[in-house]
Amino acid sequence: MATEALSAPGARADRDAGWRDVAAVLGARALTRLRIMNRAIRPLAWVLGAIAVGFWTLGQIAGWWEFTVAAIVIAITVALCALFLIGRTAYDVSLDLARTRVVVGERAVGALTLANRGSRAILPSRIVLPVGSGRGEFGIQRLSPGEEAEELFAIPTQKRGVVKVGPVSVVRGDPLGLFERAHRRDEPVDLFVHPRTVLFDGQSLGYLRDLEGLPAADLSRDDVSFHALLEYQPGDDLRHVHWRSTARTGTMMVRQYEETRRSHFVIGLSRSSADYSMPEDFELAISAAGSIGLRALRDSQRVDMRVQGRELPAATGKQLLDSLAAIEESKPRDGGIAELAGAVSATMPLASVVVLVCGSSVRSEDLRLACSRLPFGARALAVVADTTAAAPSLRRIGDADVITVGALDQIPLALQKVLA
Structure with a gap:
């Protein structure tokens, strides 16, 4: 008997807890239904509902049956309109x-x-x-x-x-x-x-000679990738004479090599609003970055692109253009072109060519600082987008070539000046 007396309160507590759980579930479902119903009611329906209540109250208090009839008509109209929600549109x-x-x-x-x-x-x-x-x-x-x-x-x-x-x-x-x-x-x-891009031809910007690179189609008198034997010409390095072939043929023969190159083409695109004087310059900068990146990809180079705060997918032309389509300007607190160059150097130290793209609001001192932060040995090129420029121009800041373009079709001519 004592055991039954002790277990009864515990069982009652369990039943109460079960009922509370059921009530909580039902309450949540009812609240969800009410929210769905509330979303289905337009503001005009609330206004008509308030008018119907006001007319009904006024008709009952003042005894004006006209207001009572008007309230009934409005309520019936609202109810009939609600019937249109019945059914599903499958x-x-x-x-x-x-x-x-x-x-x-x-x-x-x-x-x-x-x-x-x-x-x-x-x-x-x-x-x-x-x-x-x-x-x-x-x-x-x-x-x-x-x-x-x-x-x-x-x-x-x-x-x-x-x-x-x-x-x-x-x-x-x-x-x-x-x-x-x-x-x-x-x-x-x-x-x-x-973004709009322009196609152009010309010598690639993205290669540097490197003993640890990959063989290229260009032949060289001095490298590590052996290609063939040639007859000695005046001026050839005697260290490359192949003495065994020379003894067998009686003619001095020298080794010919395939030039080995490495290619890591990096584009640093500034999206800081402080670097651009107008939105059109920002769009021109994006188009310039896309055009140069596509040229590098057609040259079978490895292309990476970076903006303030993150690296953008750019392994293929589709990825490159998709990334550029989604770029938006950032706040000045995210850093400018100098901070972007530092991030490029820290994350891509083996870059062979780095192209920095920015707007006309960037000072020459900032460009000089940015180029000094780039990876050691990399070729530096800066592209300044300025839609007020009537013709492309070329200048030199430190070890970097800086070109200014005012329109998309000026990019091929500007790059020709760099390669000249």
Whole structure:
């Protein structure tokens, strides 16, 4: 008996705890439902509800039946509009972009296909498609079972960036706009709007002779990668005479080598807002970095790109342009071109060529400091983007060549001056 008396309070406590857990779960579900219902109510519905309550109260207190009738009419109207939310819009939604990568200004189009795969007709609905910071709306008529509807749309590409298209939402609502319920039906798709770039030919900037590099197609009289034997010419180094072949042929023969090179092409692109006098200069700098990077990639060089705070993927042309499409200006507190050069030297000490890209607000002293921080032995080149410049110019700061360009098509001519 004593054991039963002791166990009864414990069992009661367990039951109370179980009921509290059940109540908490039910309360959470009810709260979730209320939030969903609250999102479906538009501001106009709240206003009409308040007017109906006010009219009803005034009619009951003052005895004016006109206000009572008006309150009843408003309440019935609101209730009828709420009935439009009943049911589900079971569309099979497909969002397709003709191209997921375009250049600034190119046409970008997409198609939105909605199909009724169910056994019942779907009432007219409204489709909302977010595109970047804006959104497009489409009215879909009644769809019978097995019927499809397709909507074509164009995406603005006047600005470089990554435009998020979607997710598609199917909106159910009433004719008066009192209630609206949205069902998300598809995942968003990223549209990469690449910067403009220019193609150009010319000698590569990214190679340095290095005994630990890889053999190249160019032949040399002095290196470590043996290629062939040639007849001695006046001026050849006697250390490379192949005496065994000389004794066998009776003609002095010397070794010929393939030139070994290493190539690590690094682009340091400043995105500090303090380095640019206007937004157009920043866009020109991005286009210049993309053009030079693509040239290096076509030369089969290893390309790395760095901005303030992080390294950007640039192993392929697609990765390079995708990275440039997503770049945004940073605050001056993140550092300027000198801090960027220091980060390049710390993370990429074996770079053979470093190209620093910045704006016209960078002083010559800052450029000199930045170039002095670059890896030892690397060839330094600075590109200054200044849209007010009428023609490209070349100057020398320390051991670095500094070119100033005012337009994208000036880059090939400016680089020719550097290689001249």
